[in-house]
Amino acid sequence: MPKNRPLVSLITINYNQLGVTCELLDSLRKISYPNYEIIIVDNASKENPKYYLEKHYPEAKVIVSEENLGFSGGNNLGIEESKGDFLFFVNNDTEINEYVIEQLLDMFDKIPKLGMVSPKLCYYPEHKNSPDIIQYVGATPVNPYTARNTTLGVLEEDKGQYTEAKPTPYAHGAAMMVPREIIEKVGMMPEEFFLYYEELDWCEQIRRAGYEIYVEPNALVYHKESISIGKLSTLKTYYLTRNRILFMRRNRGRVQVFIFSLFLLFFTIPKNVLLYLIRGDFQHLKAFVNGITWHFSNGKIKEKTRIPVSV
Numbered sequence: 001m002p003k004n005r006p007l008v009s010l011i012t013i014n015y016n017q018l019g020v021t022c023e024l025l026d027s028l029r030k031i032s033y034p035n036y037e038i039i040i041v042d043n044a045s046k047e048n049p050k051y052y053l054e055k056h057y058p059e060a061k062v063i064v065s066e067e068n069l070g071f072s073g074g075n076n077l078g079i080e081e082s083k084g085d086f087l088f089f090v091n092n093d094t095e096i097n098e099y100v101i102e103q104l105l106d107m108f109d110k111i112p113k114l115g116m117v118s119p120k121l122c123y124y125p126e127h128k129n130s131p132d133i134i135q136y137v138g139a140t141p142v143n144p145y146t147a148r149n150t151t152l153g154v155l156e157e158d159k160g161q162y163t164e165a166k167p168t169p170y171a172h173g174a175a176m177m178v179p180r181e182i183i184e185k186v187g188m189m190p191e192e193f194f195l196y197y198e199e200l201d202w203c204e205q206i207r208r209a210g211y212e213i214y215v216e217p218n219a220l221v222y223h224k225e226s227i228s229i230g231k232l233s234t235l236k237t238y239y240l241t242r243n244r245i246l247f248m249r250r251n252r253g254r255v256q257v258f259i260f261s262l263f264l265l266f267f268t269i270p271k272n273v274l275l276y277l278i279r280g281d282f283q284h285l286k287a288f289v290n291g292i293t294w295h296f297s298n299g300k301i302k303e304k305t306r307i308p309v310s311v
Contacts (some may be wrong), residue, residue: 008036008101009084012092013074015043018052020224021092026059026135033101039081040092041065041074045273061284062123071173071193080187090175093224103219106179107165115182115211116203119219120172122158132158135223138168138215142200144256146263147244153293162217171213173199175221178206185209195235197243204251232285249295264292 010028014021020038028038037061042049050062063081065074075089086105088097100119107117121136137153149170153162176199180228190201203213248260269292276285 001216005033006085006105007083008077008086008088008105010038010088011039011041011078011080012088012090013041013043013057013071014045014049014092015068016045016047016073017092018045018047018049021049021053022056022093024090024094024096025053025060027105028094028112029059029095030098031101032098033105035207036088036101037082037084039063040203041069043070043074044068070191071196072189072191072193072198076188076191079164079183081182084261086177086179087183088177089173089175090221091223094121094174095222095224096175097220097222100175100219100221101177103216107214107216108179110165111122111212111214113210113212114214115177115186115206115209116176117165117174117214117216118168119221120153120158120162120215121172121174121221121223124222124224130240130250132220134158134162135225136172136174137217138166139160139170139172141169141250142247145259146250147248149262162214165214165216165218167212168215169207169213170200170203171215174223174225182206182209182211190254192250193239193243193246195239195243197240201247201250203310232284238287238291239283241288242294243291245292245295286301 008265011023012021025038036146038057040053040060042062042064044065046068048064050064053060053062057248061081065077070075079087086108087136088101088104102117105119118136120134122132123135125132134153134156136151138151140150142149152168180291186202186205189198190205193201206213245264252260272288273285276288
């Protein structure tokens with residue numbers, strides 16, 4: 001294990017989901033790793049949870065933001081308040097198995113140029129005896145012309161078929177561990193995205209800096225996906241559309257972006273507009289269109305930030 005039980009900062013974001021966050025904190029009380037701190041960033045929830053959390057979970061440090069900073073901004077606020085040598089970002093809608101921290105830390109001894117690692121993610125079981133259904137055991141690269149990629153293992157029943165740690169282009173934002181020294185070299189999460197695609201962009205930056213990203217399927221985290229945003233919310237439609245384009249503009253060359261723009265114009269846009277019209281789903285249609293037109297009023301892409309982070 002790196003540095004003989006280093007301090008690990010567990011960072012999570014709460015947004016109007018106090019009960020879900022408490023379930024995460026309950027699961028963290030069962031982990032075996034002894035040297036960690038918990039940082040909860042509240043992203044301007046309607047009701048301030050600080051008093052309740054500090055009373056019932058005194059082991060956690062609670063930071064309340066006056067505005068909703070999004071996934072990346074909230075996590076960056078947590079980074080600024082953290083002291084750990086390793087930072088473990090976990091969604092508040094996850095529950096953590098007992099030995100996950102040790103299993104992920106061990107990877108940094110095994111892989112010399114490891115910059116980030118995610119555990120295997122399974123959907124949280126609906127019933128006690130339900131089989132584990134996989135959500136993530138890695139991913140394929142984002143296609144440079146269509147911006148499409150595939151999540152590996154998704155919706156497979158977990159029968160122990162994935163046991164070997166492997167490199168992956170992208171970690172999963174619901175659970176990912178990063179050494180502080182990597183953040184000091186690469187910078188914090190890109191805040192331009194607000195929601196969705198920020199971890200993919202961050203992984204691109206880490207790999208460009210010469211580091212590898214792995215998934216360790218022997219470490220398991222359960223994920224109650226999309227509780228805070230909603231599986232079919234217009235907010236999700238807007239940011240997925242907007243940030244898919246933003247990701248390509250920030251991470252692909254001019255020729256690739258040009259071909260992607262043609263694919264977007266002649267395939268993606270007509271297909272989605274037609275589907276929304278057939279369904280009579282005008283709210284999602286509006287969100288989809290707004291996600292595209294955002295780029296006409298925000299044409300300039302910010303330089304990739306390289307923000308040093310110190311304890």
